[in-house]
Amino acid sequence: MPRLPARELPPPPPPAHLREWLDEGVVRADRARFLADLSRRSLGLGRLLSLWCVAGAFALGWTLAGLAVTAFAAGGGPGGLGGVTCSAAGAAVLLYAGLCLARGARQERRVRRLLCAWVMAGHDPEADARLRAPARSAVWLTASLALGGFGLWLAFASASGARPGTDTYGEVAYFTGFGMILWITALLGLAKAAAYHRWTRTPPVPAPTPHPTLAA
Secondary structure, three states: OOOOOOOOOOOOOOOHHHHOOOOHHHHHHHHHHHHHHHHHHHHOHHHHHHHHHHHHHHHHHHHHHHHHHHHHHOOOOHHHHHHHHHHHHHHHHHHHHHHHHHHHHHHHHHHHHHHHHHHOOOOOHHHHHHOOOHHHHHHHHHHHHHHHHHHHHHHHHHHHOOOOOOOOHHHHHHHHHHHHHHHHHHHHHHHHHHHHHHHHHOOOOOOOOOOHHHHO
C-alpha cells in the first residue's frame, strides 16, 4: 500500500456504526498500516532528530545572547552595534525555537489521540505487538542518557572548574546554560520514551463491535 505524504497524518477511524458494514480485512489492514505510521511519527528517529534540532536552535539563540553580552561588555562603537545585532538575532532564534517546540507538542498530542483511536478501532495481536517498538525505545533511551550525561558534565564542570582571573562570569554562565539546554532536551527524550513504553503496556482497550446481524 502507498505510504502517506510525509506531512499528512492518517485519518481517524470510521465511526463504530460504519465499521460494522465495512469489510473486516480492509479495516484491519488500514488499522495496521496507520498504527505503524503513527508509531514511527511518535517514536521514530525523525522525531528524535526534530527534538534535537529544536535544542540546537535554542543553543544557537543562547550563543547569540552570549555574544551580545560580550559585545556590550567591550564598550560602545562597533561593539555596541554588534551587541544590538546579536541580541536581535538571538531573540528571533529563541522565539522561533519556542514556536517549533509548541508546534511539535501540538503535533504530538494529535498523534497520540489518533493512536488511541485506531487502537480502539479493532484488535490485531500482530499489529499491536509491533507498537512496542523496543529497538526505537532503546535508541531514544540511549541517546537521551548520553546527551543528558554530557549536558550535566558540561554544566557542572564549567562552574566547578572556573578560576578567578582566568574565566569570566559570562563564560561560566554560557557553558552552564548550554549544558542545561542539553540536559533538559535529554529529560524530554527520556520522558517521551518512558511515556510511550508505558502506553504500549497498557493501551486503551477496544470495545467489542457487535455483528450487523446481531445489532439489527
